[in-house]
Amino acid sequence: MAAVSRRWNRMLLQTVRRSATRRVLLGFAPGCCRWAVGGKRYLLTDDVVKLQEFQQVKVAVSSRFHGKKETYFKDMEEKMKKKVLILKEELKTLLHLCETQDDMELTRSAIYRYHAENRNVCFGEFKFGPLFIRLCYELDLEQSAMELIKDQHLHGFFSDCTSFNILMNMLFIKGNYEGALEVLIEMKNQGVRFNTDTYILAFAICYKLNTADSFNICMTLLDEALFKEAVTRRAYGFAIALALKQILIHAHSGMLEGALQILEASAEKNPFSFVKKEQFSEEVLTTVKEKLEGQPALQARFREIWDKLRASGQVVTQTIDAMLCVVPQSRKLHILSFNKRQTSRRTLQPLSSSLTAE
Structure with missing residues (x-):
């Protein structure tokens, strides 16, 4: 050694x-x-996972389609049978209406179809990866998430680090450290950029595995992170x-x-008493x-x-x-209302209520 x-x-x-x-x-x-509630171990902040925000949107969409969900799913099935183009908003709605394992089967099929039709979309287009992973997070379907994120037919669908980070966090919470390492390696192989959260997850996974191989992976990534100045405390x-x-x-x-x-x-x-x-x-x-x-x-x-x-x-x-x-x-800064600027720097006039609210 x-x-x-x-x-x-x-x-x-x-x-x-x-x-x-x-x-x-x-x-x-x-x-x-x-401290973690119920003994669970979390590595990502709420403003990264955004599970609560996702669930709030799901409630709103479910309310909008109250009594119409079955019809919507049948229409989507019919569109796929007839090979009709699936629109972005249609897939977003489908993801937010998904509630069961049976619903997930149709959702998976729609994702493959949508990606095949839109694999060459312009940079900056809405990313469905995090949305799907949050759905799996909510439904405890981490295996489905792993299958899709590693599927070469969906290469590019999960092109953001957030999708991989949330999935690794989910696997880490459940104690599936080997699976989390697989996702990390897949992320590296797909050339998805690592951010500071990724390195925290990577080092935590290697720490939990505590093997010679995980140690070598950790040290290699540490060198990389130090070079990028992406190592947090x-x-x-x-x-x-x-x-x-x-x-x-x-x-x-x-x-x-x-x-x-x-x-x-x-x-x-x-000699400096104030140094902790x-x-x-x-x-x-x-x-x-x-x-x-x-x-x-x-x-x-x-x-x-x-x-x-x-x-x-x-x-x-x-x-x-x-x-x-x-x-x-959470990394979000909670700014108190009395710190908000009330007048325009240019006109010195009171800001409109809409601007103040913003």
């Missing part, structure tokens, strides 16, 4: 150098996230937690020496302690470090999972 050791040491060095990620080594910043946390797990699985003296060095650096007194110190999971420290059995010199150093960390309040009871797998807050 020499490669693991080299990459682990490199990650530690990068972490120390980056002030923005200085506390990422298994640290938890209160107030930046909220949270993504870095998953990558480092995975490296730490691997180092403790394949521990040898060189690796443990690196772990002790970072702990020693964190335990040193900082790193926090470490007691779970991790206990594991390190167990790995040091039979090495008296390293054990003595570790006991001294542990005592310093405890005395400074840097040891926390949360597990690594509890620190990392939390519900992130």
Whole structure:
């Protein structure tokens, strides 16, 4: 595991150098996230998944077609039999009326037909990918979503990162980490651009799998993300937690020496009292302690470090999972009404009610 050791040491060095990620080594910043309800683990914010917005539109469409749904579905079936062109608004309506597995069969057929007719649409056209994935999210049909997103006949239909991200998030919540990795690899193969959410999901999936292969995938993507400057503090946390797990699985003296060095650096007194110190999971420290059995010199150093960390309040009871797998807050800024501009900068006259509402 020499490669693991080299990459682990490199990650530690990068972490120390980056002030923005200085506390990422298994640290938890209160107030930046909220705990998952019912033990579920979420990685995307509500304003990315947009499930509630999707359901609100579904309610509106269902109300508009009250008592007419069967007729609409029969008309769509007839259009497909006669090979009549399916319009964008018709497919959107069909997706919002879909409520059951039987409904999904017709919806899938309509998607294949629509994509075949519109695979060369202009850039900027409405993207159905996220809409379909949200439907699968609502109906717990992640397998249907995986089948379609990997189908070469639909290549280009899921051309946005949002579709892949929501599906990976859904699989992650259900504990299907292998399936989530398949979706990540498919996304890469299709050449869909990764965004910061994608890297968080990728590192979290690799962290959960905790294998040598997932570690290598994580490190490769980390290099890519660093080059793009697309690594968030949270993504870095998953990558480092995975490296730490691997180092403790394949521990040898060189690796443990690196772990002790970072702990020693964190335990040193900082002359600036206003700088918040790193926090470490007691779970991790206990594991390190167990790995040091039979090495008296390293054990003595570790006991001294542990005592310093405890005395400074840097040891926390949360597990690594509890620190990392939390519900992130929405990125939307909630601007209070009294901060809104009430007059025009050009005319100095009061803005119209419609502009103020906007």
